[in-house]
Amino acid sequence: MITIEDLTVSFGAVQALRNVSFVAETGKITAVLGANGAGKTTLLRTISGLKEPKTGTIRLDDQSLVHKRTEDIARLGIGHVPEGRGVIGEFTVEENLRLGAMMARVNLLQGLQEQYELFPVLGERRKQHAAKLSGGERQMLAMARALIAKPSVLLLDEPSLGLAPLVTAQLMHTIQSLCESSDLTVILVEQNATSALRIAHHAVVLHVGKVVANDTAANVSANDNLRQYYLGLVE
Template sequence: MSELLLAVSGLVAGYGAAPVLHEVDLAVEAGTIVAVLGANGAGKSTLLRTISGLVRPAAGTISFDGADLRGVAVEQVVRRGLAHVPEGRGIVEELTVEENLRLGGLWRARDARRDVEEIYELFAPLAGRRRSAGHQLSGGERQLLAIGRALMAKPRLLLLDEPSLGLAPRITAQIMALLRHLRDDTGLAVLLVEQNVRSALSVADRGVVISLGKVVADADAAALRDDADLRHAYLGF
């Protein structure tokens, strides 16, 4: 059995007085990809934001590598080995590609140059754009940069929110292949929120389906693909 890396239990969270998540349970083992699926507004992004410390939970527990994450500052969550790439490809558009990457590893006392070159090996399109400003990049390049910047922190778990949003199918396929490579070759665990259900299930080990803030299914990715009733009811295909 793989090592349990993230354990979420009875999580209640939201914005203001109205909770978005209701008693959510979730587990991610080391070296696995878990896809979080569901309709828009189901609470998927809120789940990632709560795990990474951007939203304070009202109830429940969040344990990462055996330690409680509740109340831990966002920068300390990153230092513990958890990185979050939010929806929208949040990069600093005024900075160059290389400056964005260096920003991602700023707190780590390691050879930044070596770490940046490792990212360029993973993301070949960025290597030729290293001196380009963020606003000069295509949508796909911005997404690669956002992921690369998160990887500069050397996380054990990557929270990735809607990486394929607005991208061409070819770029989406490249990103999914990259996630598979990171899992298989580096042991990185990924908690993936993705509207492109087919793509997500093609790389995921497990899938968790959320509807109206509640977990309605948690199973092997293959089992979710084969469950026609569940797919029709919650996943739209």
């Protein structure tokens, strides 16, 4: 479980997050929604230690994550799939997956097998360079690279960015299956609110760094004001 309380993050004089508080429950998907510049990516980067908060706390169960180094947070079991995926084009699919496993003390062969079962297309292309994969396959590879380290929390930053609707639906289904089959906690940052709300248990809506809604996904989805003014979902 990730607990965030009164989190404020600044870039110089600009406050990217203002007193953000919410709880991402174990084994549930928490969608973080909002327009461009709402602070969604900053939130994930702060959880991972890539950005220092000005004030506030972030806890993984009872352990504080504030002031910890990114690599130490990763070793605590927080997997982060950044925007743009961050796969290495000159490495093969398998080499990229090895990168994910190398710092986590996991059984590599078993981990590879599990990821190939979860994403069969990666198994078929294990010897292919990541640069030659499609956008959807790259996203799968980025997720598999995070999952191979067996994280307890998965932070996904815009996984549907630049993907076709069919591929997005497939990816969302995979995320949902992952949560159902394990105790994985997912914080899903998305601009595609419809797709995210469809699979999320809980939703947090950010607007210019502030939380404007923190409720179940069903309630957020049913709230016309939120849909219209903050998520841009017009019926």
